[in-house]
Amino acid sequence: MYPNLYYAFKDLFGVSWNGLRFINSFGFFVALSFLAAAYILTLELKRKERAGLLTGQDVKMVVGKQASISELLLNFGLGFLLGYKIIGLFISGGAATADPQQFIFSSEGSWPMGLSLGVLFAGLKWWEKHKQKLDKPEERTIRIWPHDRVGDLVIYAALFGFLGAKIFHNLENWNDFKQNPIEALLSFSGLTFYGGLICAAVAIYFYSRKHKIGFRHLCDAIAPALILAYSLGRIGCQVAGDGDWGILNSAYVTVPASESKVELADTARFQNTLQAHSSLYLRTFQVNNVGEIPHASVKAPGWLPNWLFAYSYPHNVVNEGAPIPGCKEEQFCNQLPIPVFPTPFYETVVSFFLFLFLWSLRKKLKVPGTLFGVYLIVNGIERFFVEQIRVNTKYSIFGFHPTQAEIIAVLLVIGGAAVYFISKKKYAGSIPVKS
Template identity: 85%
Template sequence: MYPNLYYAFKDIFGSAPSGLRFINSFGFFVALSFLAAAYVLTIELKRKERTGLLTGQDVKMVVGKQASPGELLLNFLLGFLLGYKIIGLFISGNASGDPQQFIFSSEGNLPVGLGLGVLFAGLKWWEKHKQKLDKPEERTIRIWPHDRVGDLVIYAALFGFLGAKIFHNLENWNDFVANPVEALLSFSGLTFYGGLICAAVAIWFYTRKHKINFTLLCDAIAPALILAYSLGRIGCQVAGDGDWGVLNSAYVTEPGPKSKVVLADTATFQRTLQAHGNFYLRNFQVNNTSEIPHISVKAPGWLPNWLFAYTYPHNVVNEGAPIPGCTEEQYCNQLPIPVFPTPFYETIMAFLLFLLLWSLRKKLKAPGTLFGVYLIVNGIERFLIEQIRVNTKYSIFGFHPTQAEIIAVLLVIGGAALYFIMKKKYETTLAAKA
């Protein structure tokens, strides 16, 4: 596992700059997922604009004005924060420190912060000065939906992160109550569906404000969403963030630095489980090891064992037992009993669903139907993967679903209803025009 890019570069190239310790692998792939989603969304919005489905909005703007004190101050503050915190993080000399603790502390590099703040303010002043006119004038500029992709991504990222944190803490209420500050400020602990729901609400308000057809935007964003999910799950797998499957009782981890898994009979599995009972009881929040979920599946001879049983060595959440011979200051644990690598499964499944949605985007003519299909396949995929994932279960009328299973079922039902309603509405509109 590569908790951050330092470990990845060190493994690949033999050495790496210590500053790469502060670029978490999960965050790196999440950033890539947003960039990929923005690119795909831009392509699809432009296609809908060319076909006349989406139109631009005329906006009046005053051009030729010099930069205002407010604009200069805002750019100074952005530059100052970037230099004081982010660049200060890399050159602080505390390469083994906790980046989360550093960012939320008062520590930073004051000279770099001030210098970058002045630079940002100066660049803004120069940009406006070059465009300055003797007499500022009001002009009408047409802004197309694809021009707003940057804003949409920022809204999705901000409210998506907020929603993911809220839903994760609702799902893990006891942990939140025990330490609410840590739970809210931690970079770990995110629930995808919570992010999706809150981001969708925020974007709906944004489209109303800027007169963008929300239904058509949903269709355009559907392939981008599933692609972003696929890339984000790579980050979960590479970092080993605890978002993995249940135990595969057909194997145990062989003691040693290579994290090798070996076949195990029932007695060997039970001995290993008992030997690390405290860890598993705490991790699964049960009172007896007999309650710990596990499935026994042996890998076919033509596939590698890790596809069915992975130990997540050096995982970013430091779960498991110490790895013999590991000399790193952090991330020296691996799972005593391997688990199903569900993030890898979801990466593959989500990418195949992206290809499906991308192939359907021109075939489904009724607005809203492509997004309906996205909700259906997304819900089915998540419901299936939940059968072998570790998650908190609720007790509802004798059933014990996870939060994700409940939302997945609602997505399938809602997606099917949306598909048939929008399809019927589209057919009725065509019939009325005929």
């Protein structure tokens, strides 16, 4: 596992660049997922614009003005933060790179780099505006197309998605939140995908109404981008080992004197290993005795590697498990004594094929809203089934014990079917000829 890019570059290229400790592997792949989603969304919006399904909005703008004081101060502030914190992290070394998250939320930083980049950013903004300056500023009408707003859409999705993911995660893990609410809110770990999806959807709805973008067509355009982003984001979960993995595979145990190596085990050895690490698993699964710990015994076929069914997540970013023999790092030196099902890998593969499926349907489902309905259905089905072998907090509702994700997954399937059939009934008469 690579908790951050420092470990990845050290292992793959043999270089030790302390500044890379700041770039978490999970965050890196989340950033890639947003970029990929933005690209796919742009392609789809342009296609719908060419088909006449989406139109632009005329916006009046004043051009030729010199940079205002507020613009200069804003750019100075952004540059200062980048230099003071981010570049400061790279050049500080020591404790800063050992715990970059604590450094980011502390008052420490590099004043010289902060001031230098602040002045540079403000100067660049002044120069940009100075080149466009007119003797007499004038008002012009410019047409802004939906694909021109992809950057704003991604920012809104990222901001409100992160907020929603944190809220839903803390609701799901309320006891942990009560113990340390500040860390729970500010940490980069602990994100619930469906919470992010719901809050981001609400934000984008109001944004689309404000800028007169057809919401149903926008949802159809977003659907393939969302499932692709989810696939890439799950790579980050797998690479970092963020605790978002499956239940125990009782057919295997991790070889104690090795790193990441697993071997077949009988029931007695599994139970002995479970008892030896009972405190770990009782805490992880939040149960009262080891007999309640969920597990399944599945042996890998001979033509497939064991890790596809049983993975110990060595050097995981949440420091879960038992110490790895011979590990000399200051942190990230644990692995799971009993391997688990690598559910992030399963979701990466399945979600990518679902992306290809939705991408193949985008021109065939011409009624607006139907493609998004299909997305909700397949997304809910995928998540419901993976929850059967995934570690998660369970609720007690009328004798049933579903997880938060299972509840939302069922609602997504029902909601997706409703969206599909209602859209088909309401808009079937307005199917466009050109696609």
